[in-house]
Amino acid sequence: xxxxxxxxxxxxxxxxxxxxxxxxxxxxxxxxxxxxxxxxxxxxxxxxxxxxxxxxxxxxxxxxxxxxxxxxxxxxxxxxxxxxxxxxxxxxxxxxxxxxxxxxxxxxxxxxxxxxxxxxxxxxxxxxxxxxxxxxxxxxxxxxxxxxxxxxxxxxxxxxxxxxxxxxxxxxxxxxxxxxxxxxxxxxxxxxxxxxxxxxxxxxxxxxxxxxxxxxxxxxxxxxxxxxxxxxxxxxxxxxxxxxxxxxxxxxxxxxxxxxxxxxxxxxxxxxxxxxxxxxxxxxxxxxxxxxxx
Amino acid sequence: xxxxxxxxxxxxxxxxxxxxxxxxxxxxxxxxxxxxxxxxxxxxxxxxxxxxxxxxxxxxxxxxxxxxxxxxxxxxxxxxxxxxxxxxxxxxxxxxxxxxxxxxxxxxxxxxxxxxxxxxxxxxxxxxxxxxxxxxxxxxxxxxxxxxxxxxxxxxxxxxxxxxxxxxxxxxxxxxxxxxxxxxxxxxxxxxxxxxxxxxxxxxxxxxxxxxxxxxxxxxxxxxxxxxxxxxxxxxxxxxxxxxxxxxxxxxxxxxxxxxxxxxxxxxxxxxxxxxxxxxxxxxxxxxxxxxxx
Numbered sequence: 001x002x003x004x005x006x007x008x009x010x011x012x013x014x015x016x017x018x019x020x021x022x023x024x025x026x027x028x029x030x031x032x033x034x035x036x037x038x039x040x041x042x043x044x045x046x047x048x049x050x051x052x053x054x055x056x057x058x059x060x061x062x063x064x065x066x067x068x069x070x071x072x073x074x075x076x077x078x079x080x081x082x083x084x085x086x087x088x089x090x091x092x093x094x095x096x097x098x099x100x101x102x103x104x105x106x107x108x109x110x111x112x113x114x115x116x117x118x119x120x121x122x123x124x125x126x127x128x129x130x131x132x133x134x135x136x137x138x139x140x141x142x143x144x145x146x147x148x149x150x151x152x153x154x155x156x157x158x159x160x161x162x163x164x165x166x167x168x169x170x171x172x173x174x175x176x177x178x179x180x181x182x183x184x185x186x187x188x189x190x191x192x193x194x195x196x197x198x199x200x201x202x203x204x205x206x207x208x209x210x211x212x213x214x215x216x217x218x219x220x221x222x223x224x225x226x227x228x229x230x231x232x233x234x235x236x237x238x239x240x241x242x243x244x245x246x247x248x249x250x251x252x253x254x255x256x257x258x259x260x261x262x263x264x265x266x267x268x269x270x271x272x273x274x275x276x277x278x279x280x281x282x283x284x285x286x287x288x289x290x291x292x293x294x
Numbered sequence: 295x296x297x298x299x300x301x302x303x304x305x306x307x308x309x310x311x312x313x314x315x316x317x318x319x320x321x322x323x324x325x326x327x328x329x330x331x332x333x334x335x336x337x338x339x340x341x342x343x344x345x346x347x348x349x350x351x352x353x354x355x356x357x358x359x360x361x362x363x364x365x366x367x368x369x370x371x372x373x374x375x376x377x378x379x380x381x382x383x384x385x386x387x388x389x390x391x392x393x394x395x396x397x398x399x400x401x402x403x404x405x406x407x408x409x410x411x412x413x414x415x416x417x418x419x420x421x422x423x424x425x426x427x428x429x430x431x432x433x434x435x436x437x438x439x440x441x442x443x444x445x446x447x448x449x450x451x452x453x454x455x456x457x458x459x460x461x462x463x464x465x466x467x468x469x470x471x472x473x474x475x476x477x478x479x480x481x482x483x484x485x486x487x488x489x490x491x492x493x494x495x496x497x498x499x500x501x502x503x504x505x506x507x508x509x510x511x512x513x514x515x516x517x518x519x520x521x522x523x524x525x526x527x528x529x530x531x532x533x534x535x536x537x538x539x540x541x542x543x544x545x546x547x548x549x550x551x552x553x554x555x556x557x558x559x560x561x562x563x564x565x566x567x568x569x570x571x572x573x574x575x576x577x578x579x580x581x582x583x584x585x586x587x588x
Contacts, residue, residue, distance in 0.1 A: 192486040194485040196485070204488075214377050
């Protein structure tokens with residue numbers, strides 16, 4: 001036991017689970033890889049029950065409670081997954097002594113930091129408890145978006161222009177640690193993602209479209225990028241069947257996500273829906289001109 | 295008549311009117327200054343009737359129609375005012391020969407330009423007809439926001455931090471010609487204004503707040519800035535009583551607008567509402583540290 005934190009065999013994996021399908025996918029991927037994960041549902045956030053997996057529930061601000069779960073279950077690796085919609089109030093934080101030193105900066109970040117800064121603080125707290133935080137992509141590398149089209153439809157030249165425009169805006173958003181997504185229609189960025197999230201942003205686009213405030217003739221594109229400074233162990237952008245559904249309602253031509261730094265959930269179901277609806281889904285390489293599409 | 299376009303005495307002022315209260319304020323200000331304006335209501339955009347003023351209606355894409363109105367009424371100065379919610383389809387454009395040369399670039403801008411680029415194109419089209427486009431602030435300089443608090447409430451230190459954060463985000467948005475407004479709460483930017491406009495963005499913040507996704511304890515600030523590259527003759531950011539109403543619903547502490555480059559409509563009514571609701575309204579000088587607030 002030279003370094004307990006580095007050795008999967010010496011300890012168990014915990015999956016801290018917020019909302020959405022990512023946690024259950026990771027749980028299955030971990031089991032397939034021979035690792036039996038403990039699911040830690042976040043109270044008021046996780047919607048799923050994780051039947052068939054050992055599951056406990058904890059409040060997001062209860063650091064002492066997490067520490068005790070880690071200890072009881074011999075956890076040495078932790079992965080953060082799923083959406084967290086509500087930030088806890090700092091008054092709800094229950095620290096333990098290992099987290100005391102980080103408390104002042106944690107409170108500051110909780111109150112005024114962007115999501116990225118806050119997740120970074122959460123990673124620091126967990127690692128101070130003696131666990132290693134690993135990325136979802138390390139547990140389930142098959143979920144990472146690849147470069148190129150996933151389905152049968154390809155972006156047109158107009159769509160590629162929208163991809164470029166929306167990617168430019170999403171990069172600025174990410175630099176400011178505000179959000180990960182942008183929608184460009186006809187070469188013009190019409191919506192930027194803030195706290196509301198991708199689905200709500202797409203809903204807004206659908207409403208603007210229905211009101212005639214966005215051209216009915218130009219389709220447009222959703223782009224989601226990882227923030228430039230983002231730790232890949234925290235909150236990778238993700239897309240899934242509901243993203244396709246909402247993109248179709250918003251009248252978009254397709255969806256582009258950053259290859260290698262975004263997660264594709266329920267790929268078969270999502271691609272089938274996209275193929276059927278006539279929209280493209282592609283991974284773009286932000287290090288390549290035109291995202292590596294051409 | 296050495297230069298007809300420069301001399302108010304040699305021709306009449308037309309106010310092209312979209313939605314909202316700005317056009318009627320400008321009409322009154324022009325009349326007070328001894329200039330009897332012709333009101334040109336934009337079909338499907340202008341909500342007001344402009345009773346007591348000579349008024350015609352035109353479709354936004356009908357360049358030939360505008361040219362004929364300008365000629366018939368001896369118009370030599372034009373001011374653009376009010377909100378335009380729907381971009382016309384380029385197929386609806388009715389050019390005249392004076393506008394033919396600008397047509398290809400106009401169509402391109404209409405399809406994929408930001409608002410600023412499109413307004414710039416509109417100004418070019420109007421000036422090619424022999425009229426001078428003047429800014430709303432030239433007709434009614436009293437509407438320009440001044441530096442400092444307008445009402446009895448002042449931003450706190452926390453509010454000033456939010457002003458700084460939101461102004462930083464709004465500057466980036468403006469550089470990308472996407473929008474003019476941002477909301478920061480507790481030092482964290484939670485919403486950015488796209489095509490939907492300020493009122494819709496504030497509504498979104500109110501919903502996020504009601505859902506518990508934004509801290510109930512931190513109030514936050516709306517900031518509206520002129521885009522850095524923006525022609526002041528086009529679409530200055532503006533606030534009015536409805537902005538205060540929506541800011542109050544969103545639970546904000548106050549509103550900051552760029553002094554000298556934003557318009558304050560119905561100031562008395564707005565300030566009374568803000569004083570009553572306990573929120574601040576202030577003009578900030580983007581060339582000064584802390585916006586000139588401290």
